Amino acid sequence: MVTIKEVASCLGVSPTTVSNVIHGNTKEVSQNTIKRVQEKLEEMHYIPNMSARTLAGNSSKIIGLIIRYPVMEGKNAVQDPFNSELIGMIEAEVREAGFFLMLYASDCVEKILTMATIWNVDALIVLGVGANECKKIKKTAKIPVVFVDCYFLDDEDSYNNVGLKDREYAEKITEYLIDQGHKKIAFLADNRVGVDFERWTGYCHALERHGLPVRESSFFRIKYGESGIKESYDAVYERKDEFTALFFASDYYASLAINYFYDRGVRVPDDISVVGFDDNIFSRNVRPRLTTVQQDAGKKGRIAVGQILAMIEKRTLDVKNIHLDAKLVIRDSVKNIKTEQ
Amino acid sequence: MVTIKEVASCLGVSPTTVSNVIHGNTKEVSQNTIKRVQEKLEEMHYIPNMSARTLAGNSSKIIGLIIRYPVMEGKNAVQDPFNSELIGMIEAEVREAGFFLMLYASDCVEKILTMATIWNVDALIVLGVGANECKKIKKTAKIPVVFVDCYFLDDEDSYNNVGLKDREYAEKITEYLIDQGHKKIAFLADNRVGVDFERWTGYCHALERHGLPVRESSFFRIKYGESGIKESYDAVYERKDEFTALFFASDYYASLAINYFYDRGVRVPDDISVVGFDDNIFSRNVRPRLTTVQQDAGKKGRIAVGQILAMIEKRTLDVKNIHLDAKLVIRDSVKNIKTEQ
DNA sequence: TTGAAAGCGCTAACAA
């Protein structure tokens, strides 16, 4: 390990000068010294020691990426294709900005904040964590925090968040179904909080707006794990005649369902229509191709990191809680049944 | 930030004593003091400062996870479903062992080692990096390194690696195809190095063993990106009559191909048989279900972290380069054409 | 059984 001291003594200058050159505080350093120091730094392969820098009161250059702790058996937090894309994007952006990414999966606010303190983390990006946790994190953390895909119970606009117009687009895709003649539409998700709650609400709004009844029995909770999913789909199958269309809160579940139905001889969209949400690899890699709501995970990541960097550099932000636009993508999983009625 | 000093002065003891209690060096501390210190630590919510610890010569408790830098347009390094599962598993294991995970995507050995030095990283887990890079990393890094899914040009057994019996199982699945009467089998992958090279080699061995010709023209290089894939598949389609079976080096490409063929009216397995490799979500979420080689990404992750921890704790390892067993999973994407001939 | 003191590598206030 080459230290600043070593470089300095090699050159016969003081550590301060070397440090100043490293940080570009060169107003008071002669051109000649700057050059000599820079060359020596290069020559000796000087690599900074971040622990020392951080300890000396500088920023750690670490950004903590918090992902939700896995609830599901045999499934981990990175595995969801939407999350993966987001994480990959965030890693790339953080790295390119000269920061380091510490990945930490947890639902426990205490642990998250401890991790942030231990490492003197500069900022936190928090993915898809529940409203209560968000509140606590925001209240306690003394560093910039950007949430991604979070929904809050209290003052929405006091949070820094990058999300999607989930409700609006859930409403749109539901209206599309209604427009295609569907009146009996089920909503299926593995929970009904946060993002999924918003999508459910959008679905409800669309039904109400068109004078269709909103029934609690039209909500199916999909259980976790392979066997849980199968069990849940069995329940849907039993009641399939009650519905003409199924709105899944994610492409993942929608594509699994299409294949499940295929196996049981139920054809999509002829026998039942299906829509999803997200437009990830699953929606395109299933037949029939899935009609869904398209969102850009990469964009979310880029914006989130952009916000974080702006906050770190203490620039202010005009918009705090951003909800990105999405796009209805019509493919082949919905049948127009208007004429049949 | 509560420091050891503060805790110490609150208690009227020295920082040394507090530090000793924290680290369990309690042979020379009285029971009473231990208790008092522990309670105070708790009460004051003492959280260590890792920068200071690291600077004072202790281990950083950071494990660096290096993933290959993305080559493909619009695709990032975390996005591959196999990688995601592995990363999620590694994160969980690392966290549970009391370490922290720094995620870093790069192909550049210099940058990787700089990152390791900057942070005084305790160990490195390196995923799917090329042989040349592996060699350099092993030679230069002065910390434990475990490679995952890497293949090496020089002395294989001098590396710590967790891989799969890629060659053997590629051979097995090829033999299965031959056993089902297939003689004209293409091999398709997006490259032919590392893991994919092994799979290709296994494929070649099987053909040779059964007296079938190995032709360079039976290798298809799948191009990156959505349009690249389509273009590549178009080329396969053009020559589809030359083959009765297609061996894809990954489930991802195999499942995409099945759907591509479906769209063009080519039925799998009736018109052409398809096999994949990995058995991830794609193989099960496609119809017909994909016949493939099953491997356990989670297990790889667990073993890799186990090896790393053992190395960090300076316990020795008997087996260094582990190649896990896989399993041939026969589903519905291969037709038995023996009788037709 | 406990504590004082030095030092890890770096930064920054201040002096020269």
Place this chain on the structure above:
DNA sequence: TTGTTAGCGCTTTCAA
């Protein structure tokens, strides 16, 4: 324009 020095929080050696 350059250098001296103190100190960030912690560990560890050595003395008490």
